[in-house]
Amino acid sequence: MIVTGQALAETGAESAEGGLDKSPLYLRIREVLAEAIASGRLPKGALLLEGPVATLFSSTRTPVRQAFALLEAAGQIRRFDGRGFLVGQGRGGPKRVVLTAEMLGLDEEAPALRKAPAWEAIYESLEREMVHLSVFGRHRINEVELARARGVGRQVARDALTRLEALGIVEKDERMRWTLVPLDEQRMRDLHDIRVALEPLALSQAAPFIPPAERHAMTLRLEEALAAYPDLSVEAMDGLETDLHITCLGYCPNRELLIALRRARFMLNVSKHIIGVSHRMPADEPFIAEHLAVFRALDVDDRARAAETLRHHITVSLPKVIDRVAELRVAHRPDMPAYATPVAR
Structure with a gap:
């Protein structure tokens, strides 16, 4: 199976044996959550939201959303009249527990499945800003000024721009300067x-x-x-x-x-x-x-x-x-x- 986009970038975490686990991240998240539910570390009725779970896995929300879909189809979690999912089946309301790494088995000896790249912290808002700006024509993008404006190092800014380049939002001109591609x-x-x-x-x-x-x-x-x-x-x-x-x-x-x-x-x-x-x-x-x-x-x-x-x-x-x-x-x-x-x- 081939997974593209963010999911493709989120494959290849180290396995417990030190080898490379090539399964998609959402499947590995599903497995960890399923095991935590089966063991009772995630109690019945516990509220699961994409954001907090993604934070624990050092992930974006996309693979968490996919993992939730599989868990719901398997009957391990359910929807309710509110945001998110509840662990287990039944009619009870949400049990608002504070999710921890220990509850999911992600302690120091079993770390998060992927270390989040530093550029992810600025990427979503930067992409939105770039898309809006692209409607108004071509712009030159200064990597140093971008890093200063976002309070990050230049390499982090460059990594975010490289991600935008892969989607065709920015490109490099003949002098290797970053340019925002106009959206006409x-x-x-x-x-x-x-x-x-x-x-x-x-x-x-x-x-x-x-x-x-x-x-x-x-x-x-x-x-x-x-x-x-x-x-x-x-x-x-x-x-x-x-x-x-x-x-x-x-x-x-x-x-x-x-x-x-x-x-x-x-x-x-x-x-x-x-x-x-x-x-x-x-x-x-x-x-x-x-x-x-x-x-x-x-x-x-x-x-x-x-x-x-x-x-x-x-x-x-x-x-x-x-x-x-x-x-x-x-x-x-x-x-x-x-x-x-x-x-x-």
């Missing part, structure tokens, strides 16, 4: 062309390898989100996008295909940083029903219909994204950070 309509169309051509193919190849329990958990999240819209957080919306476009496609065995898709995934980041943050939540839900149609086709193993439904979904999403970016350009002018300088056309 032509670029959005070009990136969507890549997604229309490659994502359906990746889904067709991934379909046999997506665990049914995980797929079922994703479908349930979509159904609940559709019923609750627009009362959804930006994080929840992003999680639904991640389920289909990153997690499911990540099971595609063709790694070269996934690498080719990586830069085009930038368009998901655009929507994430505009909807509900610097832009109003759309009156009509923007993609949930379309995602559900893809999963319905996967449920009956109709890969051709799933691929065609995904292709249609990506195609019709382009005008929505273009309109949101155009409205953002009119309604929102971000403050110019000290590390950015506009480049004249």
Whole structure:
């Protein structure tokens, strides 16, 4: 199984025997949580939230969200009328316990599964700032000023910029200077062309390898989100996008295909940083029903219909994204950070 994006970066932790454990991080998180539940260290009714659990594992929320989906499908945790999950089954309310490393077996002799890179502390807010700024044209990015503005070392700033470069948000010019790539309509169309051509193919190849329990958990999240819209957080919306476009496609065995898709995934980041943050939540839900149609086709193993439904979904999403970016350009002018300088056309 191949896992891309953040999950791909979060593989390869040291095993207890000192070797390299190549299983995806979300599976290792699932195993640790499952063992803690089975042993009783996590008591029945204990409230599990993505943020605190991610902190204990020195992880981002994405692999924790995936681990929760598997645990829910296995009946080890359950949803309730509130945020997060509760350990075990039943009708009782949440038991608010303070999660500790010891409860999960992550003591000094069994450390967290991955040491979080220093750049992660600044990355999410930096990505949002860069996406907003890219709407207003090309900018030169000063690495030294970025480090000073974020209160980090220059290497940390460089690592964050390198991550942004992998998504095509920034690039280096002929003099090896960092440049913010402008987000204009032509670029959005070009990136969507890549997604229309490659994502359906990746889904067709991934379909046999997506665990049914995980797929079922994703479908349930979509159904609940559709019923609750627009009362959804930006994080929840992003999680639904991640389920289909990153997690499911990540099971595609063709790694070269996934690498080719990586830069085009930038368009998901655009929507994430505009909807509900610097832009109003759309009156009509923007993609949930379309995602559900893809999963319905996967449920009956109709890969051709799933691929065609995904292709249609990506195609019709382009005008929505273009309109949101155009409205953002009119309604929102971000403050110019000290590390950015506009480049004249």
